[in-house]
Amino acid sequence: ESAMWSVSMYLCSSIVAGKALKPLAVDCMTYIEQMRTLKQDYILHQSLPFAQGVLNMIGDAEDPLKLSGSAMVEEDYLAMIESSDARVMSFLHLQIFKNIMCNFFGDFEQGAKLALERGDEYEKKNGS
Numbered sequence: 001e002s003a004m005w006s007v008s009m010y011l012c013s014s015i016v017a018g019k020a021l022k023p024l025a026v027d028c029m030t031y032i033e034q035m036r037t038l039k040q041d042y043i044l045h046q047s048l049p050f051a052q053g054v055l056n057m058i059g060d061a062e063d064p065l066k067l068s069g070s071a072m073v074e075e076d077y078l079a080m081i082e083s084s085d086a087r088v089m090s091f092l093h094l095q096i097f098k099n100i101m102c103n104f105f106g107d108f109e110q111g112a113k114l115a116l117e118r119g120d121e122y123e124k125k126n127g128s
Contacts (some may be wrong), residue, residue, distance in 0.1 A: 004040040007031045008047050015050075019060045028054050032071060033110060044080050045090040048072040049097040065104050078126055092118075 011031065014024050021083040045056035052071040052105030055061065061069040067075045074094070083091040110126050 001040060001043070004031075004035055004038065004043045007034075008043055008050075011047065011050060015054065019028055021054060023056055025051075025054045029071065041084065042086045045077075045086050046093045049090075049094045053100055054095040057104060065098070065101050065107060065110065067094065067101070068098060111125070 006092055011028060013023070014027070015021075028047075032044065032047060032051050033039075035047060048071055049067050052061070052067045052069055055069050056064045056067065061067075066074055067077070076090075077094065081094075083085050083092060095114060099111050099114045099118075102108065102114060
């Protein structure tokens with residue numbers, strides 16, 4: 001389990017450090033498959049939106065603002081995490097990466113809308 005958390009940190013750090021997207025996409029898919037094989041569902045559920053986001057950035061999505069492609073399909077992901085112990089964190093990761101896609105592809109209005117929705121949901125669950 002610790003190894004997969006380290007992998008997750010490596011992937012996130014790589015994008016922040018400016019690693020080229022195509023090699024990062026290969027790494028994402030390699031590690032996603034390892035997470036599946038090792039049944040590391042908690043970290044897998046949190047890593048899928050990141051992996052699909054990287055794939056979207058290199059053109060692996062019909063709609064670049066939707067996290068659906070080779071790594072995951074957004075609707076299936078939502079159904080999968082519904083019964084997960086990591087449901088809240090996984091949903092948050094999905095929303096964060098949807099927002100990143102909006103910013104990356106220049107749809108700032110949609111990105112702002114998503115951020116406000118996420119804030120409203122947080123306030124409902126946790127208070128102000």
